[in-house]
Amino acid sequence: MSCLARHRRAALLGILSLAVAAGAVAARVEVSDELARLAEIHGFDVTGLTETVGGWGRTDDGHLGDQLRTLLADYDYVIVAAPDGGVRRVIILGERAAWVPPPAPESSTDRGEAGIALPTTRQGSQRAVVAELEGAGGQRLEQMLLVDTGADFLVLPRSLLPSLGIDAQDLRDQEVQTANGRVTAKIGRLPGLWLDRERLADVEAAFIDDGKLGGHALLGMNVLGRYRMTIDDERSELRLFDR
Known part of the structure; x- marks a missing residue:
């Protein structure tokens, strides 16, 4: 075999080896x-x-979080972290559709496909966003809310009732689900909840009694369930899209 032929054969074997290795990593x-x-x-x-x-998706041999992100690259999803840093739940919201952000809307009612973008901060293993609670007199109260897909409702400390102009005697008792289990709560309604410039x-x-919440308020599924949701870890951003 000529020297040129041997070089060609070695190059071909190298390409095949790389292809096999890549296939093993991203099956x-x-x-x-x-x-x-x-x-x-x-x-x-x-x-x-x-x-x-x-x-169909691809797999790799990395950390569980990396495996899930690779596998679900074509889907909108939420990974709910466990207290020990592992994964408690994976929520598949639907297949991800490619879109191009439109120009900045002129008002909160014309967001189109751009969605609502909320900066997030870390609170232990969870993400938190800032929203505004609109009280009975139209006043707004800024509140940090943990993004909690395990909570049925928007969950707020009971101590906020006076600031929001809500009388506890007008509320009904109900058992509700939170990520920490079921608790008894007073159920009422806010005139409005502001997420960025959009009013719900x-x-x-x-x-719920403040002591049972540990000082936290929760953005639960009665709000999150209205949207398709993505969390961008690199940008520290929660984005909500109309369903």
Whole structure:
């Protein structure tokens, strides 16, 4: 074999080796099957698994979080962290559609596909955003809210009732679900909740004794469920899109 032929053969073998290695790192799999497999191995729950049926994704051998991000690259999803830093739940919101952000809207009622962008901050293993609570007299109260897909309602400390002009005697008692379990709350309604410049009118809220919340307020699914939601860790941003 000539010297040139040997070089060509070595180059070809090198290319094939790289292709095999790449295939091992990023194998193509059915998303629903792989997600169910990871959930069984690592002990987390999956909501919305049917959204991935028929979809194909890729896997890698990295940390669980990296595996999930690679596998779900074509989907909108939320990963709920466990207290120990692992994964408690994965929520599939739907297939991600490519879009180009439109020009900045002139008003809060004309956001189009740009959605609502809220800066996030870390609160332990969770993300928090700042919103404004609109009270009975139209006054606004700025409040930090933990993004909590395990909470049924917008959950607020009971101590806020006087500041919001709400009488506790006008509220009803109800058991509600939070990430820390079920608790008894006073259920009422806020005239409005402001997320950036967008106002949500007549928002139901659960008021819970401050000691049971540990000083935190929660942005729950009665608000988050109105939107498709993405969390951008690199930009520290929560983005909400109309369904």
